[in-house]
Amino acid sequence: MQTHQYDVVIVGAGGAGMRAALEASGEVRTAVISKLYPTRSHTGAAQGGMCAALANVEEDNWEWHTFDTVKGGDYLVDQDAAEIMAKEAIDAVLDLERMGLPFNRTPEGRIDQRRFGGHTRNHGEAAVRRSCYAADRTGHMILQTLYQNCVKQDVEFFNEFYVLDLITTHDLSQGDVADGEEVHATGVVAYDLQTGEIHVFQAKAIIFATGGAGKIFKTTSNAHTLTGDGMALALRRGFPLEDMEFFQFHPTGLAGLGILLSEAARGEGGILRNSEGERFMERYAPTIKDLAPRDIVARSMANEVREGRGCGPNKDYVLLDLTHLEPAHIDAKLPDITEFARTYLGIEPYTEPVPVYPTAHYAMGGIPTNVEAEVLRDSHNVVKGLYAAGEVACVSVHGSNRLGTNSLLDINVFGKRAGRTAAAYAKTASFTELPADAADRTVAQLDEMRNRPDGDRVSDVRRELQETMDANAQVFRTGESLNQALSDIRALQARFKNVSVQDKGRLFNTDLLEALELGFLLDIAEVTVVAAINRKESRGGHYREDFPDRDDTNYMLHTMTYRRPPSAPDTADGTVEGYFDHVEEFEGYKVVLGSKSVTQTRYEPMERKY
Amino acid sequence: MTATLENPATEVGTVPSFEVTLRVRRYSPESEHGEESTWDEFTVTAHGTDRVLDALHKIKWEHDGSLTFRRSCAHGVCGSDAMRINGRNRLACKTLLKDVNPDKPITVEPIKGLPVIKDLVVDMEPFFASYREIMPFLITSGNEPSKERIQSAEQRERFDDTTKCILCAACTSSCPVFWTDGQYFGPAAIVNAHRFIFDSRDDGATQRLEILNDKEGVWRCRTTFNCTEACPRGIEITKAIQEVKRAMIRRAF
Amino acid sequence: MPSAPAGTLYRGREGMWSWVAHRVTGVLIFFFLLVHVLDTALVRVSPEAYNAVISTYQTEIMGLGEAGLVAAIVFHAFNGIRIILVDFWAKGPKYQRVMLWVVIGLFAVTMAGFLPRHLMNVFSGGH
Amino acid sequence: MAAGTPDLAAPREAYRRKKSTRTNYELYGWVFMRASGVVLLVLIFGHLFVNLMVGDGVHAIDFAFVGGKWTSPFWQVWDLLMLWLAMIHGTNGVRTIINDYAERDTTRLVLKLALYLAFTIVVVAGTLVIFTFSPCPVGADPSLLPSVCFS
């Protein structure tokens, strides 16, 4: 076992993590721990763009951007955070450009912008060109640019280190904090994949930037490594997760595969058609049609398929039609995604429409933070020295449905803020002594897992989890389907207790890591479903067929999911009688729900029409 | 109920499944074979749109959990899974089984020229060390503009090709010159230098050209084109290397 | 199941094999040149010595070897030009494969012009 | 050749790039290879043509033939240029190859010393021969001499 001491430790080297590192590493001793080489992070897969009201090509301003974000999130957005994000977007883009990001350019040599779903001029009048982009590789360029600047600043990386535990002064999953006491995060425990060695990192400030959890679903645009590690680690320490029921399904995944075709395809003029060749989005969103927010488009597509207007032998997908676009235009603006269609489906997008179907894409929920990226341990208190940014966090700027291009923005704006506040805090704070047994739990877990005799295969349990999530907690949900998912997850949690790994070695044991990741997935799926069962309304990405309407009277609140000991009271901070009071008992713990109010500044909830 | 498909994996059209055999080169110092490499054969059932990565996953998940390889994005954008498939460097997640003649066993080996850690996993550190040496970041002089730097669409186009690199190392580890002693900077480092040398906003070209005007720099490239053929991003690597060489010559004469 | 461990040959394409050939021919020519200069130097010793050595070139076996040498030079020379075009002509890298076929074509034509005559000389016994 | 040698010995040692020289040496070498290549193309093809194709081909080569050629300054310069360019070109080429394949420093050093020694001997010998060559050595068998000796 090795121990390290850093002022700031950043977990995750995706966009959010590296943006934070650039802020912090110049100020204090900083380490970035990542289970992947930084440039392998899934930020690199993002395609379409990053929006900011630069107004380089047409009139635009950050207020409109705020409004679109709020409306897109079906009013569950914390509007103070959305305002900050929209305002700081402009600098975030300019920062990146100055760091060297090769944006596409206008004829005048400025950063070019294009249309994207849900982004409008003057509060919904028409689509506006707000997304700054580099072909359909914007995320790739952001990730590369940030990494390049980390190289420039000599940021210290621990690559292929898996963080497996968070060390805190209190374990809230075991009991409450006494009044007046502060909860501090003091370090993390990491596993060096290459050697199998355990490393304990002591830190004054820790930033979680571990990305999403798309692998709880089967059909997803997310990487194999997006297993919700950061969220699960926080949850296991008794910290809440916010709005987990809201998961975004991106309308245009390659049918059957889930590989994403960016919304930019529609931003550049692509059209969705059903088996009758009809441009069906005209019926669902007459004003902005194919560029409606993702939840609406995904639902419309699923509905077309359900009503028998799907295409293909099984009538189970719709078509994304680019054939009316100039091949040269496609090559210039959408080179990668058309290549995906060719490589993976053997379809030539110049001449044939591409089969698409919604794919699990983005977790709107996550570790709750305030606008300074400080992690909350209930609806008002922060955890000292713990920060989160990026997809792992819930600020909440996306509410119940994220607008396209707002996540690359989120990781830059709040990544920067996290780095800044963490460094500032680390300058004033001192190290907290780590308990001598800080790593014991992790070591025991690893040994136990490694030495377990024959049991279930990790892959079987994972597959069944993903299948039940796809079948029961996807675009359309009902109380019944969700309860089915929950009971499946319960059974799988039980089986997980004796899954066994075949690789018993120490070196590069990915078999073992997959087993641990499965544990994270199960925990995340569990709270996602519990929160979804509890929210008896439809809003944004969460659509309940048994409650098809939005219910602002009862549910204009963020869900907070806590893991508590079985003996703890059934109520959590912010419990609302009759609504957010669901409790699920599991073996050894229970999941308790509370709420957090939604911050509204200038926009009153309205009906969401496009 | 939900509109989720009964069988969401249903492919476009009906694709028959077939049996495919993979011959994988194994190396695991902890195993009974010690420092010796061995070949293992596995036969799995695959479908029409399955990639080599899917087959490797099937092996790992259904046959031998100890088979070790890197992967993440599974669609050719993260650069994790460059390996030698039927003798050529490719990304496992971008190589359809049906395109590599599944009638015969498909050989899978780690990329060449970097130290093997386990099975298909190699130590990437030397590769990234070369990358870091060419100063892969924008170098500017003068004051930061308050808004963006101006760059015309043509100037942006000039280095577009080399911005696509995902640092997968397929090129460098396909280069016969790199195999010999591993001291050569390798095509990937040159590609990333090219990306900045030809960026109109950058002022560090001289330094980078100097770094690559080295015994182990661009002059070691013998234009074998293995790199260009291996690049999963379709970057014209040899062309980029030649452009860097010519830039150096222009500077020297 | 496990068979003997042996890495396979890298399946490079035209570019790689033409480089291998260029290298092999280059070395071949180099060593021939060493010998050739030294034997030519014998003209300094005496006409007899020179002619004695040179006459060994005039056997059939050496004649065939010489044909091989010329082939090596011809390939190396034409491929050298191809490499130079790859280096200095902007479209060179794009057409490298085509150019290799041109090299092979030119090689065939040149050898077709040279070989019959040379072999005739070699086997006809000359003097 | 080494291109595809099934070198398997597997896991290599990690390495550090050695401190290296940043001069224009490799650049000039590279340019020279191309420039000399083009010139050599002409020189060698001319040489081969005259020696092997004109008249009786190889069988025509003897002391008289060579001596006859070198009485002309044109062929003297031609052959001298060819000798030098080909030797530098070839030596530099072989140097590259040694750099590629010799992994141990001592091996590399030994091979290169041998190479440069060979280069020196051959170039010196060749040059001397071309310049100090007398087509009509005294006391030689007249039937072996070129016709110029009798005019």
Ligand SMILES: Cc1cc2nc3c(=O)[nH]c(=O)nc-3n(C[C@H](O)[C@H](O)[C@H](O)COP(=O)(O)OP(=O)(O)OC[C@H]3O[C@@H](n4cnc5c(N)ncnc54)[C@H](O)[C@@H]3O)c2cc1C
């Ligand atoms: C295909 C696709 C296209 C997208 N397109 C767009 C778009 O056009 N516009 C837009 O705004 N958004 C887009 N998004 C969303 C956006 O890309 C992501 O939400 C965002 O990049 C997440 O960044 P991140 O930094 O939070 O996480 P990631 O980039 O996923 O990084 C996570 C990091 O955490 C590390 N990590 C995880 N777990 C551990 C652990 N246990 N220990 C150590 N390290 C760990 C990983 O190694 C990685 O470095 C897209 C997403 C996808 C999947």
Ligand code: HEM
């Ligand atoms: C006939 C005209 C010739 C031409 C056009 C020519 C051209 C070239 C070129 C362009 C190269 C550089 C290749 C590279 O950098 O990849 C080269 C390499 C080489 N040449 Fe020549 N050459 C010629 C004659 C010769 C002769 C006469 C010799 C031998 C003495 C020779 C020996 C070599 C060697 C050994 C190499 C190095 C090969 C390598 O590094 O792979 N060449 N030649």
Ligand code: SF4
């Ligand atoms: S240039 Fe191509 S092959 Fe080389 S590292 Fe980059 S993407 Fe991979």
Ligand code: F3S
């Ligand atoms: S494979 Fe190597 S030799 Fe040059 S053309 Fe590519 S770097």
Ligand code: FES
């Ligand atoms: S897994 Fe990302 S490139 Fe293959």
